[in-house]
Amino acid sequence: MSVFAAVDLGASSGRVMTADSATLELREAHRFPNRPVRVAGTLHWDILGLYRAVLDGLRAARPVDGIGVDSWAVDYGLLDALGSLVGNPVHYRDERTAGAVQPPGLYAETGCQFLPINTIFQLGAEHRPASRLLLIPDLITYWLTGASGTELTNASTTGLLDPRTRDWSAKAFLLIGREPGLFAPLRRPGDLAGHLLPSASKETGYSAPVYTVGSHDTASAVAAVPAADENFAYISSGTWSLVGVELPEPILTPEAEAANFTNELGVDGQIRFLRNVMGLWLLEECRREWTVGLDALLAEAATLPRRSVVDATDPRFLPPGDMTARIAHACRETDQPEPETPAEFTRCVLDSLAEAYRSAIEDAARLSGRRVDVVHIVGGGARNTLLCQLTADACELPVIAGPIEATALGNILVQARAAGAIRGDLRELVRRTQPLRHFA
Numbered sequence: 396m397s398v399f400a401a402v403d404l405g406a407s408s409g410r411v412m413t414a415d416s417a418t419l420e421l422r423e424a425h426r427f428p429n430r431p432v433r434v435a436g437t438l439h440w441d442i443l444g445l446y447r448a449v450l451d452g453l454r455a456a457r458p459v460d461g462i463g464v465d466s467w468a469v470d471y472g473l474l475d476a477l478g479s480l481v482g483n484p485v486h487y488r489d490e491r492t493a494g495a496v497q498p499p500g501l502y503a504e505t506g507c508q509f510l511p512i513n514t515i516f517q518l519g520a521e522h523r524p525a526s527r528l529l530l531i532p533d534l535i536t537y538w539l540t541g542a543s544g545t546e547l548t549n550a551s552t553t554g555l556l557d558p559r560t561r562d563w564s565a566k567a568f569l570l571i572g573r574e575p576g577l578f579a580p581l582r583r584p585g586d587l588a589g590h591l592l593p594s595a596s597k598e599t600g601y602s603a604p605v606y607t608v609g610s611h612d613t614a615s616a617v618a619a620v621p622a623a624d625e626n627f628a629y630i631s632s633g634t635w636s637l638v639g640v641e642l643p644e645p646i647l648t649p650e651a652e653a654a655n656f657t658n659e660l661g662v663d664g665q666i667r668f669l670r671n672v673m674g675l676w677l678l679e680e681c682r683r684e685w686t687v688g689l690d691a692l693l694a695e696a697a698t699l700p701r702r703s704v705v706d707a708t709d710p711r712f713l714p715p716g717d718m719t720a721r722i723a724h725a726c727r728e729t730d731q732p733e734p735e736t737p738a739e740f741t742r743c744v745l746d747s748l749a750e751a752y753r754s755a756i757e758d759a760a761r762l763s764g765r766r767v768d769v770v771h772i773v774g775g776g777a778r779n780t781l782l783c784q785l786t787a788d789a790c791e792l793p794v795i796a797g798p799i800e801a802t803a804l805g806n807i808l809v810q811a812r813a814a815g816a817i818r819g820d821l822r823e824l825v826r827r828t829q830p831l832r833h834f835a
């Protein structure tokens with residue numbers, strides 16, 4: 396039996412989770428908030444604070460036989476020729492990409508849905524000189540091991556990768572006047588990234604191998620969806636909701652582009668054909684304006700009728716701040732009653748999410764020809780009973796909720812497989828070991 400540690404950095408919180416290969420029972424070694432910092436007008440990630448918390452978490456997790464790092468997508472750190480960080484990573488919600496437009500022909504090449512947050516648009520607004528770019532989980536892995544690489548599932552969110560060849564798109568790089576050599580060489584989930592550097596071992600109290608995992612958190616989460624066959628849709632529900640189906644090949648048609656679907660890579664080369672929905676960000680941003688607790692809010696929202704629904708994919712909801720005002724404005728614009736109380740806003744957000752899930756799942760099925768018999772909800776949103784039920788009602792499909800920490804589990808499963816500690820169908824292992832809830 397071996398024990399593995401997943402470093403999972405979400406946009407709202409980070410955690411270090413462990414599980415042994417025999418039971419796959421997840422334990423939380425450390426959880427910490429991830430709070431962005433605005434400095435001189437630009438929104439940044441506090442990357443050194445996060446790295447400090449990762450080291451603390453790994454120390455609390457000890458001893459482990461392997462470590463893997465995943466995080467939210469698209470963002471990066473820049474390094475100079477000596478390998479030192481050039482400034483703090485900028486947060487994808489910073490306004491610097493607000494004016495981004497999708498160049499014609501790009502979708503047919505990269506299959507990335509147009510989102511201003513995509514790395515390709517961030518690089519268009521990037522003025523800091525650098526020798527090397529490392530995506531966030533690759534940056535943490537670099538600090539832990541000294542080895543640099545670009546993990547493939549996360550590379551597929553940059554808008555610079557061709558999902559057919561699973562290699563960089565020369566055309567996309569040409570468009571932004573950059574060279575693929577800015578990125579470290581590509582590596583795949585299951586590759587050994589390296590071993591803890593002596594300086595890192597001193598902090599953790601042990602040495603261990605660091606494996607490359609599905610370093611895009613959504614790739615790890617979807618790897619741990621407990622689906623029994625291919626006829627399922629997934630909702631990876633956290634700060635964002637990522638809603639779609641899993642396919643063997645990308646769909647790069649004008650119809651898929653018009654429907655704003657992305658083709659991201661899975662841990663075993665699958666395509667995650669999905670749409671980004673704003674997710675529980677909408678609720679959490681509203682909650683920053685209130686003092687009432689989440690349980691009380693959800694209990695009251697469950698007693699209310701469905702009244703107003705906003706477009707939960709609308710980029711107007713991307714930046715932080717004034718969320719209730721923006722939601723009320725969107726209701727006003729569409730001649731719907733404006734929510735007034737916190738519970739009414741909560742209900743409006745959850746109905747809007749359920750409606751966006753229904754629409755994304757219907758579009759994914761239509762565009763791919765894939766039949767969907769069941770919807771799997773994984774991530775923190777799987778704890779939200781009201782949202783799970785509203786989703787089952789809107790989609791008119793059974794919903795299976797869990798695992799809640801699917802990302803950490805997917806991260807650990809890929810490490811454990813690479814280390815030879817587990818074998819066989821990863822999803823079957825999830826079905827056998829994890830608590831799940833059913834909604835109809």
Ligand code: ADP
Pocket residue numbers: 404405406407408632633634635675676678679689774775776778779780
């Ligand atoms: P991320 O990885 O993007 O930071 P998570 O998967 O951790 O996100 O999910 C966080 C979300 O889970 C929160 O935004 C919150 O709305 C939801 N959540 C967490 N705990 C609960 C709970 N007890 N009941 C309902 N929802 C919850």
Ligand code: LRH
Pocket residue numbers: 405406466467468469487512611612613633634635637671
């Ligand atoms: C979810 C996620 C999502 C990306 C977004 C930037 O955490 O990785 O898949 O689109 O963050």
